[in-house]
Amino acid sequence: MMPEELTELAHKEQTDAQQWQHQIHVCTATGCLSAQSDQVYTALTREVRDRGMDKTCRVKGVGCLGLCSAGPLVQVNPAGTLYQHVQVDDVPELVQSLKHSPVERLVCSTDIPFFQQQVKIVLANAGNIDPERIEEYLAVDGYQGLLQAVTEMTPSEVISEVIHSGLRGRGGAGYPTGLKWTTVAKADSHQKYVICNADEGDPGAFMDRNILESDPHCIIEGMAIAGYAVGATQGYIYVRSEYPLAIKRLRNALRRAERLGVIGNNIFESAFRFQIDVRLGAGAFVCGEETALIASIEGRRGNPRPRPPYPAEAGLWGQPTLINNVETLANIPAILRNGGGWFATIGSSQSTGTKVFALTGKVNHGGLIEVPMGMSLRSIVFDIGGGIPNELAFKAMQTGGPSGGCIPETHLDMPTEYETLNQIGSIMGSGGIIIMDETSSMVDVARFYMEFCQDESCGKCVPCRVGTAQLATLLTKIAEGMATPEDLILLEELCDVVKHTSLCGLGQSAPNPVLSTLRFFRHEYLAHIRQ
Amino acid sequence: MKTDIARIPPPSDDKRWRIIDTTMRRYGYDSHCLIETLHSVQEAFGSLDDQAMHYISATLGVPLSQIYGVATFYHLFTLKPREAHHTCVICVGTSCHIKGGATILSAIEKTFRVKAGQTTADGTLYLQTARCLGSCGLAPVVVLNEETLSKANQNNVIQRIQEIIRHDA
Numbered sequence: 001m002m003p004e005e006l007t008e009l010a011h012k013e014q015t016d017a018q019q020w021q022h023q024i025h026v027c028t029a030t031g032c033l034s035a036q037s038d039q040v041y042t043a044l045t046r047e048v049r050d051r052g053m054d055k056t057c058r059v060k061g062v063g064c065l066g067l068c069s070a071g072p073l074v075q076v077n078p079a080g081t082l083y084q085h086v087q088v089d090d091v092p093e094l095v096q097s098l099k100h101s102p103v104e105r106l107v108c109s110t111d112i113p114f115f116q117q118q119v120k121i122v123l124a125n126a127g128n129i130d131p132e133r134i135e136e137y138l139a140v141d142g143y144q145g146l147l148q149a150v151t152e153m154t155p156s157e158v159i160s161e162v163i164h165s166g167l168r169g170r171g172g173a174g175y176p177t178g179l180k181w182t183t184v185a186k187a188d189s190h191q192k193y194v195i196c197n198a199d200e201g202d203p204g205a206f207m208d209r210n211i212l213e214s215d216p217h218c219i220i221e222g223m224a225i226a227g228y229a230v231g232a233t234q235g236y237i238y239v240r241s242e243y244p245l246a247i248k249r250l251r252n253a254l255r256r257a258e259r260l261g262v263i264g265n266n267i268f269e270s271a272f273r274f275q276i277d278v279r280l281g282a283g284a285f286v287c288g289e290e291t292a293l294i295a296s297i298e299g300r301r302g303n304p305r306p307r308p309p310y311p312a313e314a315g316l317w318g319q320p321t322l323i324n325n326v327e328t329l330a331n332i333p334a335i336l337r338n339g340g341g342w343f344a345t346i347g348s349s350q351s352t353g354t355k356v357f358a359l360t361g362k363v364n365h366g367g368l369i370e371v372p373m374g375m376s377l378r379s380i381v382f383d384i385g386g387g388i389p390n391e392l393a394f395k396a397m398q399t400g401g402p403s404g405g406c407i408p409e410t411h412l413d414m415p416t417e418y419e420t421l422n423q424i425g426s427i428m429g430s431g432g433i434i435i436m437d438e439t440s441s442m443v444d445v446a447r448f449y450m451e452f453c454q455d456e457s458c459g460k461c462v463p464c465r466v467g468t469a470q471l472a473t474l475l476t477k478i479a480e481g482m483a484t485p486e487d488l489i490l491l492e493e494l495c496d497v498v499k500h501t502s503l504c505g506l507g508q509s510a511p512n513p514v515l516s517t518l519r520f521f522r523h524e525y526l527a528h529i530r531q
Numbered sequence: 532m533k534t535d536i537a538r539i540p541p542p543s544d545d546k547r548w549r550i551i552d553t554t555m556r557r558y559g560y561d562s563h564c565l566i567e568t569l570h571s572v573q574e575a576f577g578s579l580d581d582q583a584m585h586y587i588s589a590t591l592g593v594p595l596s597q598i599y600g601v602a603t604f605y606h607l608f609t610l611k612p613r614e615a616h617h618t619c620v621i622c623v624g625t626s627c628h629i630k631g632g633a634t635i636l637s638a639i640e641k642t643f644r645v646k647a648g649q650t651t652a653d654g655t656l657y658l659q660t661a662r663c664l665g666s667c668g669l670a671p672v673v674v675l676n677e678e679t680l681s682k683a684n685q686n687n688v689i690q691r692i693q694e695i696i697r698h699d700a
C-alpha cells in the first residue's frame with residue numbers, strides 16, 4: 001500500500017459520511033448487547049428502510065458509548081442527542097422524531113459531569129466509528145501514526161517520542177513504556193516479538209474488552225508501531241476466550257488490515273514487515289501475568305516463572321519480547337500523531353495522559369470512563385459517577401481488583417496517580433473501580449477477593465497455594481463470627497508471609513484487599529470477633 | 532513444521548475430527564498449538580475425553596501427561612461433558628457480588644436443589660458461576676441459556692427458570 005492511497009481512502013470516507021442527514025449510532029458493545037441493543041439495531045434499520053429514509057439516514061453499530069448502566073444507548077448525529085434505555089417499542093417514535101424534535105422521555109442529558117469531565121484519547125473513536133469497517137478508522141486519521149513512524153522516523157526516534165510522552169504501562173504496575181521499549185530494542189537478536197496483553201481477568205474490569213470491541217484497529221496500529229520501534233516482525237494478541245465479540249472484531253480487523261497492507265510485508269513500501277496472530281486464553285486469571293501468558297502462548301500450563309530474566313530479555317521462545325497492555329498500546333497511535341510533548345501536557349507530571357476506568361458498583365452513573373490522570377478520586381465518584389444511589393452513604397472505593405485495596409472517604413481528595421494510590425495501600429491496577437455504599441461489608445469484600453485468588457492460584461509456589469487457602473478460611477471464620485482475637489493476629493502474620501514470599505504478582509498482591517480493609521475498616525473486623 | 536511423525540487416523544469417522552485436523556494443520560502440527568487444538572475439541576465435542584487426548588498426543592507428539600496437565604489447568608476445558616437441558620450462569624464478579632449476585636445464587640441453589648457447578652438430579656438445569664461477564668454496568672447479571680437477564684433479582688430469575696422448565700414439560 002502506498003502512503004497516498006491511505007490519505008485517499010480516508011478522504012473518500014470523510015466525503016461519503018457527509019452525505020447523511022442523520023446517523024443513528026447504536027451501541028453494540030457487550031454491555032448494551034446484554035440489554036438487547038442488537039434487537040434495537042435491527043428494528044431501527046428496518047424502520048428507516050420502511051419509511052424510505054435509508055438514503056438520508058444511516059443506522060450504524062458502534063462501540064461503547066460509555067454510560068453502560070443506561071443501556072441500550074442510541075445516539076443521533078450530527079445533533080448528538082443521546083437516548084437511554086431504548087427498547088424495540090420506542091423505535092418508530094424515535095425514527096419519526098428525526099423530522100421534528102427529540103423524544104424527550106428517552107433523552108439522556110449529555111450536560112452532566114459524566115460526559116463533560118471526561119477526556120478521550122483511548123476512547124476517542126469508541127461510539128463514533130463502526131469497529132467493523134477499517135475505512136471509518138482511516139477517516140479519523142487511523143494508521144497515520146504508523147505511516148509517520150515507518151516513512152519519516154527511525155525506530156529510536158519513535159522510542160524517544162514514547163519516552164517523551166511519559167506513558168506508563170496501563171496493565172497495572174505502571175512501568176514506563178519508553179524504557180521497556182528501549183530494553184527490547186537494545187536486545188541483540190534476529191527474532192523479537194510484541195505481545196498485546198488482553199487477558200483482562202480482573203473481575204469488574206472491562207476496559208480492554210471495550211477498547212477491542214469499539215476500536216480494534218488502534219491496537220493493531222499500536223502494535224505495528226511498537227514492532228517497528230523495537231525491531232520485531234511478529235506480534236501476538238492474547239485475548240481471554242470469555243470475550244467472543246472482542247475476538248470476532250479483532251480477527252475481522254486483522255483481515256481488513258492485512259488486505260489493505262497496513263500490516264504484512266513491505267508496509268508503506270518500506271522494508272518493514274509485521275504480522276499479528278491472535279491467541280486465546282482458556283480461563284485462567286494468572287495468565288495475565290506476563291511470564292504465565294508467555295507459557296500459555298507456547299501451549300503450556302500458565303505457570304509463572306521467576307524474573308529476571310524479564311521478557312524484554314528472554315520472553316516468548318526465549319527471545320526478547322515486548323509485552324504491553326491493550327490500553328497502553330491504544331495510546332501509541334495518538335502519541336505518534338500528536339507528539340509525546342502533547343501527551344505529557346495531559347494528566348499530572350508523574351502520571352501523564354488519561355486512564356480508562358470501568359466504574360461500577362453502587363454508583364448512579366456506571367460505565368466506561370476516561371479521565372485525565374490526577375483527577376481526584378472524589379470527582380470520579382461524585383461528579384463523573386454522580387454519587388451513590390438511594391441516598392446511602394459512600395463507604396469505599398475499590399481499585400486494582402484482587403491485587404488492590406479499598407479506599408475510604410477520608411482519602412478521596414487524593415489525585416489519581418500511580419504513586420498516591422500505592423501510598424494508601426491500593427494500586428492503580430488495570431482500571432476496575434467498584435464503589436461500595438454503607439451496606440457493603442468490608443470483611444465480605446476481603447473474603448470475596450481472597451476466594452478469587454485461592455481459586456486462581458496456579459499452585460506452583462507454596463505461599464500462594466496454601467497461604468491464600470488459609471487466609472480464605474480465616475476470613476470466612478471472621479465473617480461468620482467464629483473467630484477469636486488470635487485469629488486476627490494470625491491473619492495479619494499470614495498476609496505478611498504470602499506478600500513477601502510468593503513467586504509472582506498474584507500471590508504477592510493477594511493480601512492487599514485484606515491489608516487495606518484492615519487498615520481503614522478494622523472496626524468491622526473487630527465487630528465480628530468473639531471477645 | 533513437523534515431518535517426522537507419521538499421521539495417524541482420527542479415532543472415528545465423525546466429521547468433527549476434520550475441524551480438529553484443520554486446526555493442527557494450520558499450525559504445522561507444532562506442539563505450540565496444543566491449547567488452540569484443545570479449544571477446537573472443546574468447541575466441537577463439548578469436552579476433552581481420553582480418546583481426543585490420545586489422538587492429539589500422537590498427532591502433535593506431546594506426551595499425554597502434558598496434555599492432561601494443560602487440560603486440567605485451564606477452567607474452560609472440561610474432561611466430562613456437561614449434559615443438561617438448560618444452563619444458568621450467575622455472574623459472581625465484583626459488581627454483581629456487591630449488587631446481590633450471591634443472594635441470587637443461593638436462592639437458586641435452594642429453590643432448584645442444586646449446587647453451583649452441578650446439574651439438578653433430573654438433568655434439567657446446570658448451574659454455573661462466572662467470574663465476570665463484563666456487563667458490570669447492568670449488574671447483577673444472569674445468563675439463562677442464550678438469554679441475558681440484566682439488573683436481575685432472585686424472583687425474576689427463579690420465575691424465568693420455572694417458565695423455561697415448564698415450557699419443556
Ligand SMILES: Cc1cc2nc3c(=O)[nH]c(=O)nc-3n(C[C@H](O)[C@H](O)[C@H](O)COP(=O)(O)O)c2cc1C
Nearest residue numbers: 169170171197200201288289290324325328505506
Ligand atoms: C496475577 C496477575 C495478573 C495480571 N493480569 C493482567 C491483565 O489481565 N492484563 C494486563 O495487561 N496485565 C496484567 N498483569 C500485568 C502483566 O504482568 C504485565 O505487567 C503487563 O501486561 C505489562 O504491560 P504494561 O507495561 O503495558 O502495563 C497481571 C499481573 C499479574 C501478577
